[in-house]
Amino acid sequence: MNKGEEEKKTMMKKLIPNKQIILNHYVTGYPKESDFGLRSSTTSCTLSHGSSSAVLLKNLYLSCDPYMRHRMSDHISHSGTIVQSTSGSVLVGYGVSKVIESTHPSFKEGDFVWGMIGWEEYTLITTPDSLNKINITDVPLSYYAGILGMPGIAAYAGFHKICYPKEGDCVYVSSASGGVGQLVGQFAKLMGCYVVVGSASTEEKVDLLKHKMGFDEAFNYKEEHDLGSALRRYFPQGIDIYFDNVGGHMLDEVILHMKVHGRIALCGMISQYNIEKPEGVRNMFSLIMKRIEMKGFVEKDFGHVYPELVELCIKYLQEGKLVYVEDIAQGLENAPSALVGIFYGCNVGKQVVCIAKE
Amino acid sequence: MNKGEEEKKTMMKKLIPNKQIILNHYVTGYPKESDFGLRSSTTSCTLSHGSSSAVLLKNLYLSCDPYMRHRMSDHISHSGTIVQSTSGSVLVGYGVSKVIESTHPSFKEGDFVWGMIGWEEYTLITTPDSLNKINITDVPLSYYAGILGMPGIAAYAGFHKICYPKEGDCVYVSSASGGVGQLVGQFAKLMGCYVVVGSASTEEKVDLLKHKMGFDEAFNYKEEHDLGSALRRYFPQGIDIYFDNVGGHMLDEVILHMKVHGRIALCGMISQYNIEKPEGVRNMFSLIMKRIEMKGFVEKDFGHVYPELVELCIKYLQEGKLVYVEDIAQGLENAPSALVGIFYGCNVGKQVVCIAKE
Numbered sequence: 103m104n105k106g107e108e109e110k111k112t113m114m115k116k117l118i119p120n121k122q123i124i125l126n127h128y129v130t131g132y133p134k135e136s137d138f139g140l141r142s143s144t145t146s147c148t149l150s151h152g153s154s155s156a157v158l159l160k161n162l163y164l165s166c167d168p169y170m171r172h173r174m175s176d177h178i179s180h181s182g183t184i185v186q187s188t189s190g191s192v193l194v195g196y197g198v199s200k201v202i203e204s205t206h207p208s209f210k211e212g213d214f215v216w217g218m219i220g221w222e223e224y225t226l227i228t229t230p231d232s233l234n235k236i237n238i239t240d241v242p243l244s245y246y247a248g249i250l251g252m253p254g255i256a257a258y259a260g261f262h263k264i265c266y267p268k269e270g271d272c273v274y275v276s277s278a279s280g281g282v283g284q285l286v287g288q289f290a291k292l293m294g295c296y297v298v299v300g301s302a303s304t305e306e307k308v309d310l311l312k313h314k315m316g317f318d319e320a321f322n323y324k325e326e327h328d329l330g331s332a333l334r335r336y337f338p339q340g341i342d343i344y345f346d347n348v349g350g351h352m353l354d355e356v357i358l359h360m361k362v363h364g365r366i367a368l369c370g371m372i373s374q375y376n377i378e379k380p381e382g383v384r385n386m387f388s389l390i391m392k393r394i395e396m397k398g399f400v401e402k403d404f405g406h407v408y409p410e411l412v413e414l415c416i417k418y419l420q421e422g423k424l425v426y427v428e429d430i431a432q433g434l435e436n437a438p439s440a441l442v443g444i445f446y447g448c449n450v451g452k453q454v455v456c457i458a459k460e
Numbered sequence: 461m462n463k464g465e466e467e468k469k470t471m472m473k474k475l476i477p478n479k480q481i482i483l484n485h486y487v488t489g490y491p492k493e494s495d496f497g498l499r500s501s502t503t504s505c506t507l508s509h510g511s512s513s514a515v516l517l518k519n520l521y522l523s524c525d526p527y528m529r530h531r532m533s534d535h536i537s538h539s540g541t542i543v544q545s546t547s548g549s550v551l552v553g554y555g556v557s558k559v560i561e562s563t564h565p566s567f568k569e570g571d572f573v574w575g576m577i578g579w580e581e582y583t584l585i586t587t588p589d590s591l592n593k594i595n596i597t598d599v600p601l602s603y604y605a606g607i608l609g610m611p612g613i614a615a616y617a618g619f620h621k622i623c624y625p626k627e628g629d630c631v632y633v634s635s636a637s638g639g640v641g642q643l644v645g646q647f648a649k650l651m652g653c654y655v656v657v658g659s660a661s662t663e664e665k666v667d668l669l670k671h672k673m674g675f676d677e678a679f680n681y682k683e684e685h686d687l688g689s690a691l692r693r694y695f696p697q698g699i700d701i702y703f704d705n706v707g708g709h710m711l712d713e714v715i716l717h718m719k720v721h722g723r724i725a726l727c728g729m730i731s732q733y734n735i736e737k738p739e740g741v742r743n744m745f746s747l748i749m750k751r752i753e754m755k756g757f758v759e760k761d762f763g764h765v766y767p768e769l770v771e772l773c774i775k776y777l778q779e780g781k782l783v784y785v786e787d788i789a790q791g792l793e794n795a796p797s798a799l800v801g802i803f804y805g806c807n808v809g810k811q812v813v814c815i816a817k818e
Contacts, residue, residue, distance in 0.1 A: 354740075380742040386711065387707065390726045390727070391758070393758060397751075
């Protein structure tokens, strides 16, 4: 066998079968399972030592996040923050993976990482600097798609760096049992906020909020005919901090219940992602009269808080002072339904998809 | 004459004829001159020495401000910040006055002050701590109803303390030739912002903005069929700071033209004050994607900046580095039309009413 044939054989060996979730077409309205497809492909994963640095990942957990909806639309990007998918391309999102091959000095075979990966069994990452290495502890690996990943940074930075919380503050969290919301409520309680109230879409979630996630109060917003009277009931003195995961009508109403000098962190607006024309927020004048600070943020800007988040959360998790509820779907083929489900509130806790154990 | 008759005579002497502007009835929609009345009254201005401290003012200048519209509605107050007028009561607003009698140790006859006064020839102030004493310089007294009064604080604090401006920032000001807007643009230029662009409702005002108030650019928003394309023209790279005096559709559109990490100071929403149902702001999701900070403020919270404002502005005014354009109506009887006019953009510069020279 001459050298050329040997190289060819090596390359052949590196063509790994790779199941992938693809976007069949751009999505209008609520996403449906039929918007996605499962493709059997192969990954050209030949890592060329000595040239560019790359990492081949075996993907373990996928994170289902509301922001992913924006990738699926044929829209002009709002600011370039969210990269659009093209029709027929593999879905991309945060996930947890194992390094199975690496030509990058920072990563070696067997390392665990989290970061942006494809919704597929294997992903070749040609810019591995975007990956975060995981130092294995006794917390589940899937947590790096949640509390110790992007949603954790969003909750931690959004609450501590955007809301300026202080002891005794009245805090309201919408979509409170989700991957971000459940953490915000717990962070608020850990620093002495009172009352901390969350809203969710089912009684099961309300029960979780009150009896597992440590919220002082919780309510099922779908059962409240008058959102305003619910907010008055839980916040007779008004709200200091609103952590908004929902937007639209909820945000509009909450503004009326804010205290003077209240803070609103805009984390997400899931109520608006699947509708053609966003709902207008009419109570803007109250932002003036109440001197409210409303701030949008994305977790990308807060990478620097990650070490303190990891240290704190692992400590609290081990001490039992913090819990993290996950809803784990099994198998890549079930990833589309898990993703679609979050827009209907089907998930109970942070929605993750397990595509391989290790 | 016995002692009782002498006292009665003294009290009689103190009943001063006092013309007043009253609110005839609560206002719906745009205010009209007929919503207001001129009442000939007398003021029971007997200052009882030794008991409570009070100050009797002869009023000189009245400030016409958009926020006054809220006093005229039969609404529940948004936060208690704005005291509602009752139907038939004397209008209240900021103004400049001369002390003609005082039992308060901080004020003496002949002092000039600014603060909240009635729209009338004489006002008896029973809580004189709310008044600001004027140290006479060579600037016009009327400026204490503008650049050196509440609008000055709103512009100075709103720009410097809410917008975090820095050299080179692109700044947009709506209602830019008004009592607050013209100052924001000039403050922005003084600290090296570029470009500084204002919008107004007539060519005359646009000309003032460009050739007197030092804005880099200005446009007549009424002549722009597509506000978005106007904003793109003046801010091809986007807007760092939007100082909003207008709200509604303008605010909604500007959000789309903000840069990442832009700041929006919500100072006023004059476009919304005379309509039944506020326009909805639909582009809220861009606040997240662009990490925009939007903050409402009222000048009341920034009394502490007043000394630095006065020092700076008087210096700049004397050096010719700052100008202040006023639109002065003459006579208390013309105050209602001046006030009504600001909601139609009739004023060119800060609208003031002169009711007495000294």
